[in-house]
Amino acid sequence: MTSTSVRRHKATGLVVLLASLVATGVGYAAVTDSAEAASTQVASQTQVEAGHQLFLEGCATCHGLAAQGTSSGPGLIGVGAAAVDFQVTTGRMPMAGPAIQAPRKTPVYDEEQVRQLAAYVQSLGVGPAIPSDSDISTTDANLAEGGLLFRTNCAQCHNFAGKGGALSDGRWAPTLMNATPREIYEAMLTGPQNMPNFTEATLPQAKKQAIIKYIASLQDAKAPGGLALGSYGPVTEGVFIWTAGIGALLLAAVWIGAKVR
Amino acid sequence: MSSDHGTDIALASDAHGDEPAFPLPAHRHRITDTDPAAARRTERQVAAMFLLSAACTIGFVVAYVAIPTSSFIDLGPIGVVQTSNLALGTTFGLAVLLIGLGAIQWAKKLMSDEEVVDERHPLGSPQEDKDEALAAFQTGVAESGFVERKIVRRTLIGALALFPIPLIVVLKDMGPLPGDSLRHTIWRQGSRIVVDVTGQKLKPQDLAVGTLVSASPEDLDKIQEEEGTQNARAKASIILVRMRPSEIKSEQAPSGQTWSYQGILAFSKICTHVGCPIALYQQRQHSLLCPCHQSTFDLSDSGKVIFGPANRRMPQLPITIDSEGYLVAQSDFQEPVGPSFWERG
Numbered sequence: 001m002t003s004t005s006v007r008r009h010k011a012t013g014l015v016v017l018l019a020s021l022v023a024t025g026v027g028y029a030a031v032t033d034s035a036e037a038a039s040t041q042v043a044s045q046t047q048v049e050a051g052h053q054l055f056l057e058g059c060a061t062c063h064g065l066a067a068q069g070t071s072s073g074p075g076l077i078g079v080g081a082a083a084v085d086f087q088v089t090t091g092r093m094p095m096a097g098p099a100i101q102a103p104r105k106t107p108v109y110d111e112e113q114v115r116q117l118a119a120y121v122q123s124l125g126v127g128p129a130i131p132s133d134s135d136i137s138t139t140d141a142n143l144a145e146g147g148l149l150f151r152t153n154c155a156q157c158h159n160f161a162g163k164g165g166a167l168s169d170g171r172w173a174p175t176l177m178n179a180t181p182r183e184i185y186e187a188m189l190t191g192p193q194n195m196p197n198f199t200e201a202t203l204p205q206a207k208k209q210a211i212i213k214y215i216a217s218l219q220d221a222k223a224p225g226g227l228a229l230g231s232y233g234p235v236t237e238g239v240f241i242w243t244a245g246i247g248a249l250l251l252a253a254v255w256i257g258a259k260v261r
Numbered sequence: 262m263s264s265d266h267g268t269d270i271a272l273a274s275d276a277h278g279d280e281p282a283f284p285l286p287a288h289r290h291r292i293t294d295t296d297p298a299a300a301r302r303t304e305r306q307v308a309a310m311f312l313l314s315a316a317c318t319i320g321f322v323v324a325y326v327a328i329p330t331s332s333f334i335d336l337g338p339i340g341v342v343q344t345s346n347l348a349l350g351t352t353f354g355l356a357v358l359l360i361g362l363g364a365i366q367w368a369k370k371l372m373s374d375e376e377v378v379d380e381r382h383p384l385g386s387p388q389e390d391k392d393e394a395l396a397a398f399q400t401g402v403a404e405s406g407f408v409e410r411k412i413v414r415r416t417l418i419g420a421l422a423l424f425p426i427p428l429i430v431v432l433k434d435m436g437p438l439p440g441d442s443l444r445h446t447i448w449r450q451g452s453r454i455v456v457d458v459t460g461q462k463l464k465p466q467d468l469a470v471g472t473l474v475s476a477s478p479e480d481l482d483k484i485q486e487e488e489g490t491q492n493a494r495a496k497a498s499i500i501l502v503r504m505r506p507s508e509i510k511s512e513q514a515p516s517g518q519t520w521s522y523q524g525i526l527a528f529s530k531i532c533t534h535v536g537c538p539i540a541l542y543q544q545r546q547h548s549l550l551c552p553c554h555q556s557t558f559d560l561s562d563s564g565k566v567i568f569g570p571a572n573r574r575m576p577q578l579p580i581t582i583d584s585e586g587y588l589v590a591q592s593d594f595q596e597p598v599g600p601s602f603w604e605r606g
Contacts, residue, residue, distance in 0.1 A: 145458075148458050149458055149459075152457050152458050152475050153473075153475060153540075156538075156539065156540045156541050156552065157541050165552070167541060167543060167550055168543065168546075168548060168550050168555070168557055168568065169546075171543065173541075191471045191472075191544060193545070194543040194544055194545050194546070195544065196471055196472060196473030196502070196542050196544045197469055197471045197472050197473075197544075198472065198473070199467060199468065199469050199472050201463075201464075201466070201467030201468075202456055202461075202463065202467055202468060202472060202474045203456075203459075204459075207459065222333055222340070222341040222342070222343070223339075223340040223341060223342055224333075224342060224343035224346055225342070225343070225346060226336075226339060226340070226342045226346065226347060226350070227339050227340065228340055255365075256365055256369075260291050260293075260369050260370055260374070261291060261292060
């Protein structure tokens with residue numbers, strides 16, 4: 001009698017937990033729905049289902065059948081549609097194989113499939129939505145302020161010219177030369193892989209737009225002095241002058257000293 | 262020439278007559294010495310280099326006047342470069358280089374390359390020159406009265422002895438000694454933490470897990486203005502990071518205290534190796550990497566050094582919230598920030 005009661009209690013607890021999780025999720029989604037509808041297209045149920053199917057085929061191996069995460073990949077509950085859009089449109093996800101960091105490559109999924117995947121992950125737990133065109137507009141952004149914010153918050157890893165740089169254990173901060181305004185916005189918002197995130201509260205939208213405008217100016221920047229050597233600073237410049245520069249001087253010295261016939 | 266010495270380069274210490282002290286190998290003439298046509302060809306080569314150099318110099322002036330600085334040219338892999346800079350650099354560089362190349366070619370192929378022995382004259386001056394110089398010096402001493410006029414001589418020596426004193430006195434400007442200023446920053450109990458550049462105050466909910474914020478104390482600008490230097494900023498710069506409280510392995514706080522707030526940790530931004538500002542935070546590993554010498558600190562484990570030349574852990578700033586819910590410092594840093602210094606031992 002007692003044991004039956006305990007068993008029933010256990011089952012009840014699980015049901016209550018699941019029910020309350022679902023209720024919280026649905027309730028939260030209902031509350032935030034209006035705000036989302038204003039900024040992005042509302043995900044339809046068919047999109048979520050199509051996204052679920054794509055997820056099971058392409059992502060579940062590492063992220064788990066319920067996106068709860070496994071030893072090979074992090075959980076995706078609550079990471080939001082913006083994270084999915086960033087990772088998949090830049091081709092970083094799905095990864096080609098286990099690696100310390102996912103590199104940018106040709107995307108596997110088309111735009112519609114990315115929207116479906118994003119809708120599915122967003123349905124698991126609400127996270128940052130995909131930014132709208134007005135979110136990433138830099139028309140009113142302050143370029144000079146963007147430069148200041150870039151040098152304070154981004155340049156330490158992505159290099160003063162946005163060319164990227166090395167981190168530890170074979171990781172790297174990628175170059176920003178190919179990044180679109182939407183990708184930059186999503187990366188700041190969600191902090192992909194090892195990048196820290198910059199929340200709306202610590203770096204408001206107008207400041208993010210200023211940074212995007214500054215990065216766009218770096219992407220258009222010319223090299224008035226000629227060979228920029230990747231803008232990596234003293235490392236590449238040193239390698240160049242120690243090999244090409246001193247090499248040329250050595251050859252000249254050999255020529256000057258060579259015996260003439 | 263000196264085969265009886267056994268080897269051509271042996272030192273002929275017993276050289277006699279016109280024999281050179283160092284035996285030289287037999288001279289071999291160059292083509293330009295024996296073939297007048299080859300010599301003329303080389304002459305034309307050298308002259309062409311000098312003419313080309315002159316043309317480059319004129320080209321430099323023309324490029325300077327004619328090419329607008331707004332013009333850019335795409336050089337493929339080298340990049341989009343300013344046409345003016347490219348033309349000026351190329352013409353000026355070639356003008357100098359061609360003069361040098363021409364001169365070397367001239368010296369190597371056309372100037373005489375016959376080895377000659379030039380005996381060195383003795384190093385010492387002739388005795389009569391020495392006597393004359395000594396006599397002139399003694400006359401000078403006698404005429405100046407340096408020996409008899411003792412008071413002049415002694416005051417001059419005294420003045421010269423004192424002369425270096427100002428050079429020593431101005432060394433004082435290297436001070437004052439830092440005192441205990443290296444051990445303290447402007448963080449105080451209750452100093453509000455604000456975001457760098459924007460100056461925005463922060464509440465705990467403003468930071469998500471994985472967030473990085475470069476921050477400073479709220480009253481930094483005022484203090485910096487009073488000090489008139491950037492020292493306050495340099496010492497008080499911090500980063501704020503947030504991780505799940507369960508991910509924090511250890512803190513620098515003594516037992517019974519906590520220096521973090523709901524997984525939010527504040528650390529100095531100044532590397533303990535040689536003081537580079539660092540914010541290369543890898544949020545999955547919770548590691549902070551210094552770009553200068555790759556020192557790496559584990560912020561989830563008391564900021565301890567896990568790689569690189571740094572010898573001391575990254576100092577942690579104790580933080581909490583004030584009555585209005587803003588993040589504030591509990592106190593100043595409990596250990597000096599930045600690189601080690603002599604008095605710290």
